[in-house]
Amino acid sequence: DIDLTQVKESGVPVVWILGGPGSGRGTQCEHLQLKHGYVHLSSGDLLRHEVMSGSKRGLQIFKLMEMGELVPAEIVIDIVAEAMAAKVQGATGFLIDGFPADMEEAEKFEKQVVPVTRIVYLELPSEEMMTRLTKRGNFDDKKEAIIKRVEIFEKKTLPVIEKYCHKVVKVNANRSAVDIFPDMLSALQGELTSGGRAVIQ
Numbered sequence: 001d002i003d004l005t006q007v008k009e010s011g012v013p014v015v016w017i018l019g020g021p022g023s024g025r026g027t028q029c030e031h032l033q034l035k036h037g038y039v040h041l042s043s044g045d046l047l048r049h050e051v052m053s054g055s056k057r058g059l060q061i062f063k064l065m066e067m068g069e070l071v072p073a074e075i076v077i078d079i080v081a082e083a084m085a086a087k088v089q090g091a092t093g094f095l096i097d098g099f100p101a102d103m104e105e106a107e108k109f110e111k112q113v114v115p116v117t118r119i120v121y122l123e124l125p126s127e128e129m130m131t132r133l134t135k136r137g138n139f140d141d142k143k144e145a146i147i148k149r150v151e152i153f154e155k156k157t158l159p160v161i162e163k164y165c166h167k168v169v170k171v172n173a174n175r176s177a178v179d180i181f182p183d184m185l186s187a188l189q190g191e192l193t194s195g196g197r198a199v200i201q
Contacts, residue, residue, distance in 0.1 A: 002081050004113060006088045013093040014114055015188065016100065018161060019122030020153040021146065022132035023173045025097045028122070028184045031177075035185075037092040039084075043099035046079045047071060048138070065140045068148030070156070073104045081113050093117075102156035103163065120187045121161050122173035122180070126150050 015038075017025045029040040051062040057075065064071050080099060100106040110116060133146045140149075161168055169187040173180060 002078065002085055004081060004085055007081070007084050008114055010088050010091065012088075012091055013117040015093065015095050016116050016119045017095055017097040017122070018119060018157060019173055020124055020126065020129045020157075021149045022129040022136070023122040023124040024132075024177055024180065025122055027177045028180060029095045029097045031181050032095055032184060032188070036188075037090075038095045039087045039091045039093070040095045040097060041080060041083050041087075041099075042097040043076055043080055043101075044097075044140075046083055047076070048140075050079060062139075066142075066145065068140065068142075068145030068152070070101050070152060073100075073102070073108055076101070076105055077108055077112060080109070084113065100157070100160055101152070103160055106160045106164070116164070116167060118188065119161065119164055119168045120184065121168050121170045123170055124173040126154065128174055129153075 017029055019025050026040075026042055026045075029038075029042070032038050033040040047061050047065060050058040051065065052058070061071050061075065076099065080096060084094060100109055106116075129150050130146060133141050133149075134143065171180060171183045171187055
């Protein structure tokens with residue numbers, strides 16, 4: 001069992017960065033991590049890392065990811081929570097990128113770990129997602145898997161954005177990373193029209 005006491009007691013903001021596959025979440029999170037000391041955790045990277053470790057859990061994940069299927073919520077939450085517990089000391093906040101994938105993950109995370117503070121949604125048309133991912137080429141970026149991931153995002157992740165609409169700030173991701181970044185900052189500083197309070201000083 002993971003000891004989440006420090007994570008729960010830290011009281012730091014937890015921000016979910018959502019957007020379809022290829023919406024540029026990772027790039028934006030890396031900028032925010034460098035500039036504001038937030039800890040960036042990418043659910044996709046954490047899962048791929050687990051696959052590369054060759055563990056039994058990793059093998060199970062690999063088979064699902066290769067087909068573009070969702071990894072069970074319990075496994076994803078365990079892996080994200082482990083990473084949070086390992087990095088909570090000195091963290092000014094967490095940017096959790098590509099998570100939650102569906103309602104089950106969202107609800108379990110809020111119950112088992114901590115409630116989410118803010119959700120930033122990087123909006124991108126699905127045709128653009130396809131184009132960007134085809135150029136990228138991870139083991140889970142094969143055409144059939146990409147189509148499936150885009151479908152899953154639309155069917156399963158969009159309802160999360162609808163349900164948590166009071167915590168969501170939308171950012172247009174259909175432009176260059178450099179143009180998106182000021183809006184990402186504004187989204188966290190509570191300056192965008194659909195703002196909410198500042199979670200970054």
